[in-house]
Amino acid sequence: MRDFVLERPRSISQALEILKNHGEKAILKSGGTDVIVWLHKSLKEPDYLVDLTAIDQLRGIVMNDDNVEIRALVTLNQVIEDNAMNRYFPALVQACKAHSDPLIRNRATVVGNICAAVPSGDMIAPLMCYDAKVEIVGSRGIRKVPVSDFITGPKKTSLRQEEIVTGIRIAIPFVETSGCYLKAIRREALDIAQAAVCCTLHKGDSREFRIAFCAVSPRPLRAVEAEKLLNSSSVIDDSIIENAARLAADAVNPITDVRASREYRIDMIGELTKRAISICLRGPAEEGGPR
Amino acid sequence: MKTIKTKTGIGKWLPRKYDLQKAEGTLQFADDLRFGPELLHASVVRSSVAHGEIIDIDYSEALKMPGVLKVIVGEDFPYHFGLYLKDRTPMAIGRTRYMGEPVALVVAETEEDAKEAVKKVKVTYKELEPVFDPVKAATTNSVLVHPDLHKYDHVDFITPQPNTNIANWFRIRKGDTEAAFKNAAHVFEETITCPQIAHGFIETFCSICKQDPGSGEITIWTSAQSAFTVRDIIAKGINYPLHKIRVIAPPVGGGFGGKAGMTVEALCLAAAMDEDLKGRPVKLFIPREEVLLSSWVRQGFVARIELAVDEDGLMQGIRNTFWFDTGISAEYGANPVRSARYTSMGAYNIPNVWADCYAVYTNKPFGGAYRGFGLPELMSALEVVVDIVAHKLKIDPVEFRKKNLLMKGQTTCTGMPMHDHALDKIIDKVAKKIDVLKEEPPIRKGWKRGKGIALAIKAPAIPADASSSAIVKLNGDGTVEVLAATMDMGQGTYSAFAQIVSEELGIPYDWIKVYYPDTQSHPYDWQTAASRSCWSMGMAVKRAASELREKLLALFAEYWQTPVENISIEYGVVKCHKLGKSERIDERVQNGFKMPDGILKGGPIIGTGSFTPPDLLYPDPDTGQSPKSVTHFTLGAVGVDMEVDPATGRIIINKVCAGYDVGKAITPINIKGQIEGGTVQGLSACLMEGMTYDEHGKLLTPDFTDYKIATIKDAPGEIDAFWEETPEEISPYGNRGVGEHSMIAPAPATNNALFRATGMRIHSYPLSRERVYKALKAKEKGETDFWEWPYALDLAYERAKKEW
Numbered sequence A: 001m002r003d004f005v006l007e008r009p010r011s012i013s014q015a016l017e018i019l020k021n022h023g024e025k026a027i028l029k030s031g032g033t034d035v036i037v038w039l040h041k042s043l044k045e046p047d048y049l050v051d052l053t054a055i056d057q058l059r060g061i062v063m064n065d066d067n068v069e070i071r072a073l074v075t076l077n078q079v080i081e082d083n084a085m086n087r088y089f090p091a092l093v094q095a096c097k098a099h100s101d102p103l104i105r106n107r108a109t110v111v112g113n114i115c116a117a118v119p120s121g122d123m124i125a126p127l128m129c130y131d132a133k134v135e136i137v138g139s140r141g142i143r144k145v146p147v148s149d150f151i152t153g154p155k156k157t158s159l160r161q162e163e164i165v166t167g168i169r170i171a172i173p174f175v176e177t178s179g180c181y182l183k184a185i186r187r188e189a190l191d192i193a194q195a196a197v198c199c200t201l202h203k204g205d206s207r208e209f210r211i212a213f214c215a216v217s218p219r220p221l222r223a224v225e226a227e228k229l230l231n232s233s234s235v236i237d238d239s240i241i242e243n244a245a246r247l248a249a250d251a252v253n254p255i256t257d258v259r260a261s262r263e264y265r266i267d268m269i270g271e272l273t274k275r276a277i278s279i280c281l282r283g284p285a286e287e288g289g290p291r
Numbered sequence B: 001m002k003t004i005k006t007k008t009g010i011g012k013w014l015p016r017k018y019d020l021q022k023a024e025g026t027l028q029f030a031d032d033l034r035f036g037p038e039l040l041h042a043s044v045v046r047s048s049v050a051h052g053e054i055i056d057i058d059y060s061e062a063l064k065m066p067g068v069l070k071v072i073v074g075e076d077f078p079y080h081f082g083l084y085l086k087d088r089t090p091m092a093i094g095r096t097r098y099m100g101e102p103v104a105l106v107v108a109e110t111e112e113d114a115k116e117a118v119k120k121v122k123v124t125y126k127e128l129e130p131v132f133d134p135v136k137a138a139t140t141n142s143v144l145v146h147p148d149l150h151k152y153d154h155v156d157f158i159t160p161q162p163n164t165n166i167a168n169w170f171r172i173r174k175g176d177t178e179a180a181f182k183n184a185a186h187v188f189e190e191t192i193t194c195p196q197i198a199h200g201f202i203e204t205f206c207s208i209c210k211q212d213p214g215s216g217e218i219t220i221w222t223s224a225q226s227a228f229t230v231r232d233i234i235a236k237g238i239n240y241p242l243h244k245i246r247v248i249a250p251p252v253g254g255g256f257g258g259k260a261g262m263t264v265e266a267l268c269l270a271a272a273m274d275e276d277l278k279g280r281p282v283k284l285f286i287p288r289e290e291v292l293l294s295s296w297v298r299q300g301f302v303a304r305i306e307l308a309v310d311e312d313g314l315m316q317g318i319r320n321t322f323w324f325d326t327g328i329s330a331e332y333g334a335n336p337v338r339s340a341r342y343t344s345m346g347a348y349n350i351p352n353v354w355a356d357c358y359a360v361y362t363n364k365p366f367g368g369a370y371r372g373f374g375l376p377e378l379m380s381a382l383e384v385v386v387d388i389v390a391h392k393l394k395i396d397p398v399e400f401r402k403k404n405l406l407m408k409g410q411t412t413c414t415g416m417p418m419h420d421h422a423l424d425k426i427i428d429k430v431a432k433k434i435d436v437l438k439e440e441p442p443i444r445k446g447w448k449r450g451k452g453i454a455l456a457i458k459a460p461a462i463p464a465d466a467s468s469s470a471i472v473k474l475n476g477d478g479t480v481e482v483l484a485a486t487m488d489m490g491q492g493t494y495s496a497f498a499q500i501v502s503e504e505l506g507i508p509y510d511w512i513k514v515y516y517p518d519t520q521s522h523p524y525d526w527q528t529a530a531s532r533s534c535w536s537m538g539m540a541v542k543r544a545a546s547e548l549r550e551k552l553l554a555l556f557a558e559y560w561q562t563p564v565e566n567i568s569i570e571y572g573v574v575k576c577h578k579l580g581k582s583e584r585i586d587e588r589v590q591n592g593f594k595m596p597d598g599i600l601k602g603g604p605i606i607g608t609g610s611f612t613p614p615d616l617l618y619p620d621p622d623t624g625q626s627p628k629s630v631t632h633f634t635l636g637a638v639g640v641d642m643e644v645d646p647a648t649g650r651i652i653i654n655k656v657c658a659g660y661d662v663g664k665a666i667t668p669i670n671i672k673g674q675i676e677g678g679t680v681q682g683l684s685a686c687l688m689e690g691m692t693y694d695e696h697g698k699l700l701t702p703d704f705t706d707y708k709i710a711t712i713k714d715a716p717g718e719i720d721a722f723w724e725e726t727p728e729e730i731s732p733y734g735n736r737g738v739g740e741h742s743m744i745a746p747a748p749a750t751n752n753a754l755f756r757a758t759g760m761r762i763h764s765y766p767l768s769r770e771r772v773y774k775a776l777k778a779k780e781k782g783e784t785d786f787w788e789w790p791y792a793l794d795l796a797y798e799r800a801k802k803e804w
């Protein structure tokens, strides 16, 4: 690991100032569970490491009238332990539980996960289903970007230099809701997804399914066709589920690598989609469903 | 009459030595040692090609980097090292043989300086054609990994074949196999493969070397299982006097065979002995991403097994060929080949055996010692083949195994008579405990459940003269210090030695301390390997402790003027019931007893003991026959109850039942721990482990991001561990080795259970989720056997579409 200067700003404005002064030479750190690994492997060699963890403004899950803010320093364990999160966003909570292990989850943040923008990031699919907006602050002010536009490719985001993500905002669904996150992995903990499916169901005046994937496309992807089929069917029986799963599998474009082959990934998307729909239909957040 | 009393002797369940320090974090591993500002740091430049001539190494830019003192290349330290075969140089000389091989060493004031400078070294190669497939390497000779094989020194019990890639060819010719096959009612042939796998120990490699510029004496602090073997290999490698090399081995954070011989010590020494650097200690710490490239891993394995069975279901002949993929060095890896060969009949009585066993060089990181030493690979194949045969003959798998069992007096494949054991009883127990023949409905909806059984057998594959010695010292407060150069790396041998000493001396366990090895203070021990320590070193410790006891009792006998027989040591106190005397052990054991005649006698009391296997004979090289090829076998059986989700390929192990004939349980807590740990490690190898390369020979699984080992969540729901005690004749208390054996049979038992669950036989390990899924898809198309040639799989990456 090359030497660097550690900066610990205490406010967002200080942090922006530091970014402005050092430009490309600086890199942000929240939980550090990605960044420190990159530094250790010399994949990134910044001159300045800007640690955001001393900025109080970035802390906390904040409930507003019709939305919730997951601020930048919120860890996965904090999401898992939060009552409102469990009530309104069960699929996000399950995705947090499917991420790494309890120790890493104590540091890793939701925002860090989407900023790292690897296709296997576990937070991406649930945030896609919940239509989350990424809130960004820079010297030119504040902007809000849907997650789907925020991640532009593997390890690429629309974040500009001298910008910081302050949090993620999600609208609260004031209807009965269920959701789940199913992850195909090589072992039961501490693994990067071979493929994963997130499914949410809002049971308001009209029933709305949303389905998104992990690790099977370069950019975040919703299963538009499958959702259409589900949302236009008055009764959802096994054959509709089968068809939706097939449409989901058709929508993805995974690679073959050391973790899994393209073919296995596609098949798992089909299988997990099937299971995810059934779990959502069965009821609110189902604990420990088959993974 | 027994002269001692203790509550902490052999067979007792006690808290283990050093566990507390480990839990508190105070135990110092090699990387924790501090050497002050004198310390230099080395970092390795590694080859970026799998096979190539080194045209040029340009390190001029590296030398300009801050803190850098020197860059050393292969030619600067041109020595060959090796335990059984000297085929290894610490750095490539002229030619690099695998991607990741050290080609230069940068030495700097700090670790960071050294690492930064490594990036500035430019190496130019002329690429040569590599070979990755061991069968191709063994059978075509189109690429020679070691053209100089004929020049390498080796011990006389291995047989390298010059001008080939075969580093060792070991064979068995027992009986008339040809006739056995000709006359057999049934003949079967099967092939099974295992990939290279890694030990996955938590402590990576770390060595610190220093040479005294005046005396030339070398001190090495290193993360090593076998301090004396490191000393031997280095002395022979650099042709240096043994007495001028001192090896200190601090506690080791996991070894599993990966630290059994010499690992990175010579590489570090290349810097410490450099003319410009010597006098300053040099540290070489190997980061996680480089561990699999820095020492051996478990060898890849390809087995072809043919079995001849008669009308009555009795095995009459076995003919097999084993190719062990030993990567670029067989210096240690030549021996698992021998180990597997000794046991190529499995646990069965087969009168006619024909076997060829090869260690084959390929352009990959090298293979060597790994818990089980050739047997997990062999039994992962043989025990599946036996199951296939039983199924095809419509004999139940338990009965088929039992009727062919190798019992006392029948001969092994090397012609040695088998000793007494309780394997038949163990098989019965295992079969009953998991009700192996009973089909039961799956616990999980939509899953398929199956049960399987497999046997384990292994002997220590030690050289015939592998010896141990120990010193036991009595302190002036009645406590005891034991110097036994075994490494306790978690298996718990120091607890066992303390219990042995307590058993022999009547001194409580808590008063007994066992120290980590230092070749300067400790007497010689060959290695901590081969599940030999409680047996071989156990013998030395027992002898040393008894000698000490006899000396102590003799002094008290004279002091109290009573025959020795009247004196006992009870819970640390010396007693004579007849005279009503009872005294603590005190400073008299240091400075002598004032005898009734006023004269001082005694002085410091120490006991010494040593042990060499008394009757081993190397097998005949042409036939593999010997009346006593190995000291003893440990046998056992494993039953697995598992279920599989056909829609994803995921396997869950409901329960494992594992029993072994350990001879005598000295430390039951360790035996239980070894059985449980080995079971999980065996299942991990079975279900997920394997080193994967791309088509250029680049390791795709260099660290734990993609090299997966089982976590606690992958462990079986229940492990029922038990043991039998049929005493071993030549042994301190009848005990036999047990450390490695628990790793042998879980994989084939699981594979057999998978067959019972699904009707599909998978011939390639690991049974990863993706592979199981694919196999079950093939089953739907009518296939009954599934096979993925591991080397063909490498080629799949060439074809893989990377569209992003």
Ligand SMILES: Cc1cc2nc3c(=O)[nH]c(=O)nc-3n(C[C@H](O)[C@H](O)[C@H](O)COP(=O)(O)OP(=O)(O)OC[C@H]3O[C@@H](n4cnc5c(N)ncnc54)[C@H](O)[C@@H]3O)c2cc1C
Residues within 6 Å of the ligand: A027, A028, A029, A030, A031, A032, A033, A034, A035, A036, A037, A052, A072, A098, A099, A100, A101, A104, A107, A108, A109, A110, A111, A112, A113, A114, A115, A116, A120, A121, A122, A123, A159, A163, A164, A165, A166, A190, A191, A192, A193
């Ligand atoms: C052992 C281990 C297991 C893991 N397992 C998983 C897993 O199962 N699933 C998974 O998806 N990931 C996994 N990861 C990766 C990692 O933990 C996650 O991506 C994590 O959520 C990142 O959060 P962090 O706070 O640690 O990010 P950091 O490492 O702090 O940062 C990650 C990236 O985000 C940027 N960044 C951070 N905060 C901000 C901000 N406020 N504004 C702008 N940019 C910012 C950083 O510059 C960096 O580029 C694992 C990592 C480890 C070490």
